[in-house]
Amino acid sequence: MKQQRECHTLGMWLFLVTELMMFGGLFFVYSLYRGMFPVAFEEGSKHLNIWLGTINTFVLLFSSLTMAMAVHSAGSKDRKWLVRWLLITFVLGAAFLGIKAVEWGVDWQEGLIPGLNWHYYADHPEQAAHLLEANSGVHQVLMFFTIYFCMTGLHAIHMIIGLGLVGTFAVMGWQGKFTNGNEQPVEILGLYWHLVDIIWIFLFPLLYLIAGLMHGGGGH
Amino acid sequence: MASKKSKGQGAQEHGHSHEGGHAHSHAVETHGRDTHGHGHDTHGHDDDHHVMPIKTYLIVFSTLMVLLVVTLLAAIPDLGPWNLPIAMAIAVAKALVVMIWFMHLKFSSPLTRLFAGAAFFWLAILFLLTLSDYISRPWFDVPKL
Amino acid sequence: MSAITAGDPLIPGRRSATGEDGLPRENYLNAGYDLKSWFFTLDHKRIAILYLISLTVMFAIGGFGAMVVRLNLLTPNGLIVRPQTYNRMFSMHGVVMVFFFLVPSIPAVLGNFLLPLMLGTRDLAFPKLNLLSWYLYVVGALIAIIAMIFGGVDTGWTFYAPLSTQYSYDNVSLVIAGAFLAGFSSILTGLNFIVTVHKMRAPGLTWFRLPLFIWSIYATSLIQVLATPVLAITLLALVVERVFHVGFFDPKLGGDPVLMQHMFWFYSHPAVYIMILPGMAVISEIVACFSRKPIFGYKFVAFASLGIAVISFLVWGHHMFTTSQSPFAATVFSFLSFIVAIPSAIKVFNWTATLHKGSIQLTTPMLYALSFIGLFTIGGLTGLHLASMAADVHLQDTYFVVAHFHYVMVGGAMTAFLGGMHFWWPKIFGRMYPESWGKASAIIVFVGFNLTFFPQFIMGIEGMPRRYATYAEEFQLWHILSTAGASIMGLGFALPFTYLLWSLKKGPIAGPNPFRATGLEWQCPSPPPTLNFEKIPIVTTGPYAYSAEGDELEHAEEQAQRAQLELELTRLQIAGDRVAEGVPLATPGPAISAVPEEDSPRGV
Amino acid sequence: MQTFAKFPFLPPQASSGAAEIDYLLIALNAVAIFFSAGIFVALIWLAVYYRQGNKVNRANPVLHSTSIEVIWTVIPLLICLGLFAWATALFLNQRRIPANAMEIHVVGKQWMWKLQQPNGRWEMNQLHVPVGQPIRLAMTSEDVIHSFFVPAFRLKTDVIPGQFTYLWFKPTRPGTYHLFCAEFCGTEHSKMRGKVIVMERTAYQKWLNEGNQAEAAVQVGAGLFQKHGCSGCHNPGSSVRAPMLAGIFGRQVPIQIPKQGTPLSQIKAETITADNRYLYDSIVLPEKEIAAGYRAIMPTYRNRLTNEEVFQLVAYLRSMGRADAPKTNLRQDNTNTLGASDYEARVGFIPENIKGNGVGGGGRAGSNVAPANERTGP
Ligand code: HEA
Ligand code: HEA
Ligand code: CUA
Numbered sequence A: 001m002k003q004q005r006e007c008h009t010l011g012m013w014l015f016l017v018t019e020l021m022m023f024g025g026l027f028f029v030y031s032l033y034r035g036m037f038p039v040a041f042e043e044g045s046k047h048l049n050i051w052l053g054t055i056n057t058f059v060l061l062f063s064s065l066t067m068a069m070a071v072h073s074a075g076s077k078d079r080k081w082l083v084r085w086l087l088i089t090f091v092l093g094a095a096f097l098g099i100k101a102v103e104w105g106v107d108w109q110e111g112l113i114p115g116l117n118w119h120y121y122a123d124h125p126e127q128a129a130h131l132l133e134a135n136s137g138v139h140q141v142l143m144f145f146t147i148y149f150c151m152t153g154l155h156a157i158h159m160i161i162g163l164g165l166v167g168t169f170a171v172m173g174w175q176g177k178f179t180n181g182n183e184q185p186v187e188i189l190g191l192y193w194h195l196v197d198i199i200w201i202f203l204f205p206l207l208y209l210i211a212g213l214m215h216g217g218g219g220h
Numbered sequence B: 001m002a003s004k005k006s007k008g009q010g011a012q013e014h015g016h017s018h019e020g021g022h023a024h025s026h027a028v029e030t031h032g033r034d035t036h037g038h039g040h041d042t043h044g045h046d047d048d049h050h051v052m053p054i055k056t057y058l059i060v061f062s063t064l065m066v067l068l069v070v071t072l073l074a075a076i077p078d079l080g081p082w083n084l085p086i087a088m089a090i091a092v093a094k095a096l097v098v099m100i101w102f103m104h105l106k107f108s109s110p111l112t113r114l115f116a117g118a119a120f121f122w123l124a125i126l127f128l129l130t131l132s133d134y135i136s137r138p139w140f141d142v143p144k145l
Numbered sequence C: 001m002s003a004i005t006a007g008d009p010l011i012p013g014r015r016s017a018t019g020e021d022g023l024p025r026e027n028y029l030n031a032g033y034d035l036k037s038w039f040f041t042l043d044h045k046r047i048a049i050l051y052l053i054s055l056t057v058m059f060a061i062g063g064f065g066a067m068v069v070r071l072n073l074l075t076p077n078g079l080i081v082r083p084q085t086y087n088r089m090f091s092m093h094g095v096v097m098v099f100f101f102l103v104p105s106i107p108a109v110l111g112n113f114l115l116p117l118m119l120g121t122r123d124l125a126f127p128k129l130n131l132l133s134w135y136l137y138v139v140g141a142l143i144a145i146i147a148m149i150f151g152g153v154d155t156g157w158t159f160y161a162p163l164s165t166q167y168s169y170d171n172v173s174l175v176i177a178g179a180f181l182a183g184f185s186s187i188l189t190g191l192n193f194i195v196t197v198h199k200m201r202a203p204g205l206t207w208f209r210l211p212l213f214i215w216s217i218y219a220t221s222l223i224q225v226l227a228t229p230v231l232a233i234t235l236l237a238l239v240v241e242r243v244f245h246v247g248f249f250d251p252k253l254g255g256d257p258v259l260m261q262h263m264f265w266f267y268s269h270p271a272v273y274i275m276i277l278p279g280m281a282v283i284s285e286i287v288a289c290f291s292r293k294p295i296f297g298y299k300f301v302a303f304a305s306l307g308i309a310v311i312s313f314l315v316w317g318h319h320m321f322t323t324s325q326s327p328f329a330a331t332v333f334s335f336l337s338f339i340v341a342i343p344s345a346i347k348v349f350n351w352t353a354t355l356h357k358g359s360i361q362l363t364t365p366m367l368y369a370l371s372f373i374g375l376f377t378i379g380g381l382t383g384l385h386l387a388s389m390a391a392d393v394h395l396q397d398t399y400f401v402v403a404h405f406h407y408v409m410v411g412g413a414m415t416a417f418l419g420g421m422h423f424w425w426p427k428i429f430g431r432m433y434p435e436s437w438g439k440a441s442a443i444i445v446f447v448g449f450n451l452t453f454f455p456q457f458i459m460g461i462e463g464m465p466r467r468y469a470t471y472a473e474e475f476q477l478w479h480i481l482s483t484a485g486a487s488i489m490g491l492g493f494a495l496p497f498t499y500l501l502w503s504l505k506k507g508p509i510a511g512p513n514p515f516r517a518t519g520l521e522w523q524c525p526s527p528p529p530t531l532n533f534e535k536i537p538i539v540t541t542g543p544y545a546y547s548a549e550g551d552e553l554e555h556a557e558e559q560a561q562r563a564q565l566e567l568e569l570t571r572l573q574i575a576g577d578r579v580a581e582g583v584p585l586a587t588p589g590p591a592i593s594a595v596p597e598e599d600s601p602r603g604v
Numbered sequence D: 001m002q003t004f005a006k007f008p009f010l011p012p013q014a015s016s017g018a019a020e021i022d023y024l025l026i027a028l029n030a031v032a033i034f035f036s037a038g039i040f041v042a043l044i045w046l047a048v049y050y051r052q053g054n055k056v057n058r059a060n061p062v063l064h065s066t067s068i069e070v071i072w073t074v075i076p077l078l079i080c081l082g083l084f085a086w087a088t089a090l091f092l093n094q095r096r097i098p099a100n101a102m103e104i105h106v107v108g109k110q111w112m113w114k115l116q117q118p119n120g121r122w123e124m125n126q127l128h129v130p131v132g133q134p135i136r137l138a139m140t141s142e143d144v145i146h147s148f149f150v151p152a153f154r155l156k157t158d159v160i161p162g163q164f165t166y167l168w169f170k171p172t173r174p175g176t177y178h179l180f181c182a183e184f185c186g187t188e189h190s191k192m193r194g195k196v197i198v199m200e201r202t203a204y205q206k207w208l209n210e211g212n213q214a215e216a217a218v219q220v221g222a223g224l225f226q227k228h229g230c231s232g233c234h235n236p237g238s239s240v241r242a243p244m245l246a247g248i249f250g251r252q253v254p255i256q257i258p259k260q261g262t263p264l265s266q267i268k269a270e271t272i273t274a275d276n277r278y279l280y281d282s283i284v285l286p287e288k289e290i291a292a293g294y295r296a297i298m299p300t301y302r303n304r305l306t307n308e309e310v311f312q313l314v315a316y317l318r319s320m321g322r323a324d325a326p327k328t329n330l331r332q333d334n335t336n337t338l339g340a341s342d343y344e345a346r347v348g349f350i351p352e353n354i355k356g357n358g359v360g361g362g363g364r365a366g367s368n369v370a371p372a373n374e375r376t377g378p
């Protein structure tokens, strides 16, 4: 029913609005403290792996394309391709999370995880000395990493939910539930997926590229 | 209400005769969907959602890829205070591309766009008013100890 | 809405046959009795009832906290509890009353029940989401209750860091989790309402034919959707900081605790309008009905709601005048706080003007409505004291603030909730509440309320800080008065609780429209059938087709008729005949007409 | 500045700003009473006069009127603007701190106020001030947010950890007034009360110097610094490696918190503000926080000094280097950079980029750490 379709689309957009406001709060915290502690943020950013970040950006953008294609296939009642595109999206999403997990694993080993495992600067006093030199306390790098993990963590939670949905939709799509004229759920899932993508689009330069491509890079 | 964007599948007008001055009363509400109310068979072109050819998607994706490369390139030179605005401008461009084409904002009702815009507007409120505090704190600095 | 006939007039109440109990044979209440039919219902009306019950429980818990607080303050050194317990009590009181009672109250109960009825539709846009939001609410409430039983929380409802994140030993994280869930419940309700108002209006129901109730609820929903996510993220950040001992607000990391206040009030100031706007929604309907007049300046009132909703986002810094917020930002926020008073003033004046040349019936809902207007005015105007920076420096965090917000929240929103519950009680349950008890309780609440909270203005100005378990002796007199008032008010609240329950079984049958009101919701039987309307109505006129003059004539006629009847009755009695039952009054014609649903264009 | 205009329920006026605030409060009350009374009277009168059944003229009711709406929009708006302008002017005016204000330090701590007079005399939950003397309070908190509230001065400012807030007033009337903590700060928030005692100048001077205070605390402290051997380690020429203490107060200092069983060299450093509490603890509990890079060789003075003496020492430490130590932005001050030896002392080796800088940065190790936070403003 048309009215219902419109309701669902509008409802989903409203939901996305709430998501944006929620992430927006974090983005604000980020902006504020980056403005206050530029040196520390640059320093923190140097510990992120730009190349993994770039690959992940690519993966996620690509998954947006495949998701859009899935929506397209649902619209043209192409069951096979719908399922294929959804599966590809799923794989890409999983790849993103996998890469993210690798990054976090490295952070863990290096002791860059605030609250749980934070000893990088204790292990590397020369780094700490550099920070002191630059008038930036180690604790302000800690702040950067706290923000980093909150943002990427919340984003990852959204990815995980999205993955679950994409998987479910692939199965349901296989059963033909979206190619009988009822393609709207796929569209709505698409909206969600794209939003998660958009958030990453902002996270990437904000977190990884603070120190620039040349200074940051392969780990630290 | 049938004004702006309605794709004009004339059939939709039935019933609207009751609504007299309606069109003038609220601009917010002029979303022009086509209004085939009857069920499933019309979905191929319902809601304008699937008129986009695959080629468009590919073009959109290529644009995103180009922008990604630009993002990286822009991060190479040290542009001082300009690195951040440039990076953000590119990110906004990417986000807009995704929203307009992948998320079909281009074909959505003005109402949907309004809400999408509202989110950014309200975020701007959060940012601007809170920053107005932090930015202006030094203006009033009392001598430190 | 006056009847313009197009097709068969739908005469509700007569359609569905009446059962032995006098209520419609088929209504949403008797649609099923097993638990499943309640706990898995998708009917907006049943969900409203679920909310009503859970909210009442929460109100009683919050009220218990208030009672402990008031009793303890009878003596300067604390009468009954230790300071720590006192702190937990007022924190529990604030958290429960705000997050679990007043924010959901009117939208979740009356809004849920009435929105589809007023829009002439069968349900909300997302019935399942609606049920989900109730479950979120209940789970949140349970978590909060458990947390409060096992240890409580001692941060105040504002959860300021770093007290809440590093120094409190209580169950802060759990309570925050509860508030977080309640927040999501609130978001879902708002989202649902917005979509419903946009897409599900009956044919012909244009924006300016909407009752002001809808306008106000719509404005509320906008705030819920736009502000609550920021609360969610703030609460998450607090929990992260508390659990992992690193976070955004920790001064040891260079963080700024004041940032937490910014983020908290970005939600919580708009939230105070989440609480008052639905109250205003209710008042508009009641005042119109019992003055038998359309609301004066409909459009101004409607846009005032939206104006309040938008401006409410721009004033949060007025809670932070005494922090390290910069004087520049404080000036901006102060200015905007004065501006946000204007739409409220417009509303107050328009309601008052509506009474002019009305035909006023001082029924229970009307008494509540009038006390709302008066008390909200006092509360709002004392808000101006607080919006003035220089004065707020003295008044901030004193009992003046406590009095201010109870005047707007209890004298305003809570009173409106009670008024609304009485007004729509016959619609919801099909039976009348006892009118004289109702009036008595309205008056008791009014008197008790003023006695409780007016002394608090005075102590506040004298400098009595809030959240004090013990205090300097000179304030004792005011505290005693306040506690005395609170017990009267407690009685005033317990009364409706009792007689409304009583009326569920014993109240006289109300009929579809006991108050001869004109809203669409009065066109269906009381209680309404599960699907609300047999035929989706077509709306052709505005919401308040009242006429005080005509009503007076009718009223005079009725009086005459009644006199005539009485005369006849006496005559009959004299004749020794059996006396018949009183003759029911004629119900006025319906305002709607029906067309087959298939043809009805929807979603404007 | 006494005035006769006093709202009955206002607390005593005891500061130069109080009267002005009272005028504002009275005006606000007048507006509130005027409109509330107006609305109440209107409601009651209308409800009675137009009650159902009362035979009065109800013909041609006005249902909307833009001109009326404009009137009752504009009048409140003007009132609001007027009140706003007044209150804001007053507020901003009162934020301007006179140059001759005498500074008193306030530390809020769960659940007590610690206040220190300019001469170093400490008080708990009591503040003595001379009448007529502008006073500037520099306030910070050791734990949670508190709020310094003196109703008789009509003043209140939050006391926030990690930053300083300021409050100034000029007491105008001798007497004893309430001091409240107005921001909820935990269990004993309501016990975090004190007194502000406004005294005549002579009485204040007498009070200030009474008891052991014959000599100002700073002088005494300086003597103690010599007498108890502090200077032996902490003076520049000393052979013991101990931090230089000039200008330490209020700075960010890197410290290590010893953990049992862990060598000091493996404990990460963190930075805290060298506030009164820190200085106090450094003397009484030196093993609690170790200045990063140093050995924990400083003896404790717990039982060797009285509390009073420790405060006097702290007063002296606070006064040390006041004149020569840079007070403002340390970051632009290159002379204050760490010297190579300081680095070596701190972290065990000399970093590449400063090799050859010579020995010793002259300044106290760590003195270049940014004050408070590295706030550059967004
Ligand atoms: C329902 C809730 C509600 C509502 C509607 C309001 C309404 C207003 N509030 Fe209130 N407020 C709270 C709930 C509410 N508040 C709570 C809970 C707190 C404390 C939170 C805490 O710290 O725990 C608080 C605290 C609070 C403060 C901070 C105090 C402090 O901590 O220092 C301020 C400061 O500006 C303020 C201002 C206002 C203003 C200007 C309005 C305005 O919107 C009022 C507008 C209404 C009118 C003005 C009356 C009608 C007008 C007329 C009859 C016409 C005449 C008008 C004029 C002449 C202008 N409020
Ligand atoms: C909706 C909001 C709401 C409501 C309705 C109330 C209602 C009341 N409040 Fe509350 N109050 C707040 C919101 C509210 N309050 C908030 C937000 C705070 C700030 C908290 C903080 O500082 O963090 C506060 C703080 C607060 C304080 C200040 C505490 C302090 O600072 O130290 C006081 C003191 O008097 C007080 C008193 C009261 C009283 C006497 C009532 C009375 O109106 C209550 C009357 C109700 C009852 C007595 C229960 C009714 C009984 C029944 C319905 C019977 C049925 C039940 C059974 C049979 C089980 N409140
Ligand atoms: Cu300190 Cu309250």
Ligand SMILES: [Cu+2]
Binding pocket: C268, C269, C272, C315, C316, C318, C319
């Ligand atoms: Cu507010």
